[in-house]
Amino acid sequence: MIKKNVICSFCGCLCDDLSITIEDGKITGVDNGCALANAKFLGKERLLKPVIREGDSIKETEYNTAIEKAADILKDAERPLFFGWSGTQGEAQAKGVHLCMLLGGVIDNTSSLCHGPSILAIQEVGHPGCTLGQVKNRADLIIYWGCNPLEGHPRHMSRYTTYADGFFLKNAFRERKLIVVDVRKTMSSDVADEFIQIEPGGDYAVLSALRAIVRGEEKIIPESVSGVSKSQLKRVADMCKEARFGALFFGLGLTMSKNKYKNIRNAVELTDELSRHTKFTISAMRGHWNVYGANEVFTWMTGYPYAIDFARGIPFYNPGETTAAEILYRKECDALMVVSSDPAAHMPKKCVEHMADIPVIQIDPHKNCTSFFTDVQIPVAITGIEASGTAYRMDGVPLRTKKIIDADFLTDTEVISRIYERILEAKADV
């Protein structure tokens, strides 16, 4: 059997045109997907049963026992931390917020390690963005800044930018210009019309210089800015001003390098400046397939997109203080629940050390580095393959991923709901 128009729940592109071949209830083929999609759909490794730690050993157990243990850990915590959420369905994210509210904990999603700075910048100066459909059909100038889409989001260029057909462009491939900005050559920079190579940490200065040039203040700009010649900057500023519709995409090369959110703020302000000359938009290249969803769900429920502290019953938001890495680093939390993420692989050593000192609950179909620290791990159905669920594409468009094969696992939503119920019962007993 072949299922068509399946959504790929791997990266923020959420490509919705995959064809999946299923034989005897197993996936045997993937068409249209990139290599990353193939790996996701054809992956075999997974955790089959819930496990709990007893002393030095890990023991397989049933869902009920594992859920009971998770509830036990959480119910008495003074400052539980709930982290992850970018790899699960919107429904589970909503349940997670409820659980955090009930317990007066802190809930954070993986944005704090990737595009959190973009959100801080947007909160300062706004987000002149648009959907990927607009870019595909209208943009005649694409800029990728600090990202390498051909490897990170392999089908971004073919579905939405350089290689896609555009309704308002006669010959999209020839009409669209491509500028790539990075600190090193990449596969993406090789296909660019203009490659701007910046010295590491120099993005902010280059963005400032471009803003000044676009405003007509080029006199004060020196001959070279962070390794980029003034003549190239002028040429790029002209390309931007002459475009009919420009779209700037930025990645972790801009959000996680020196000056972090100030880089993004500067890029947004450059976009603003360019919009005085033509139509210009800016968007983040969100990584995980539903990390944008985590921001959306958290925002509609609490008012804030990540790093929300419910200790006082009302939401308080302050990245740098209420973000997961900082809380772990300062040893502030006394229990941790990780949902579909691997903080042990991505956070500084000191954070991981604290994970070893406190009880950790993990809800994830797969074993990963964090599993070494967990007291309970509960496997769940993989959303988009074994369960349906809502996800938000990197441009904020919600899509419904489908269940394409059957499996005997609970969903993230069901597991979190059952932990929630169990804690409610325990609180009522007291």
Place this chain on the structure above:
Amino acid sequence: MKIELSIKPREKPFIPIEAESITPASFLEKMTEDITVWSGNREKKLTEIFDVKKSGNADSQKDVEIILNGDCSAVKRVGEYMKDGKISIMGNIGMHCGNFMSGGLIEINGDSDSWLGREMTGGEIICKGNTGDYCGSGYRGEKTGIKGGKITIMKDAGDYLGESMAGGEIIVNGSSGNMPGSEMQKGTITIYKDAVLPCPNMRGGICYVLGEAKEILPTFKQTGSIYNSDHKRELNIYEGDYANRSHKGKLFAGKTNKK
């Protein structure tokens, strides 16, 4: 009135204490037993967390002095909305000390954590140690940082010192980290030693970097130099930030290293 608070040993010493109730106003208006603080998700009596010694009387906040003993680096929001009186902190203090303060004096003998004097409008903070990031800045997404008052740091400051500053004065006797005075609109920052990328996107205000200013942005225009007799130094004068429409900020910097 003198109130001496000594932090007691705790089972989980790293769980933050939110103590916006530690202000002269609280002690003047409330009975000590009625004052509470938050430890994680639990509201606790102040006396559960601190040994409290109270002596003397006071008619107004001005006559109240609070002394904090012990390591209070996990105690946040001390002196929030403080209007008058004095808080002396003998050791380190946690984040958000002196948030929104409008008067009075906070003296810190140790180090202070991030967001010291966030959005303050008046009064004075003196920190004898180092301070963290966002000293004298605003809240996330806030258009203005401090609008008045004075913050003095005797050692170094972290990143984003005086972000979006809109008045008042900040003095750092050591160095500052990355991007002091970003988005600055008004007020004065003086850094006696070095700073990195000073005043990005500033629209107004004055910043002195008396040591070395590393990576001055290409969008700052050098308009001359001046011998500053107060600091006995030759300083270059810059105007900026020309990335902005409004660029009336002034940056006085020791050595130049325009990138």
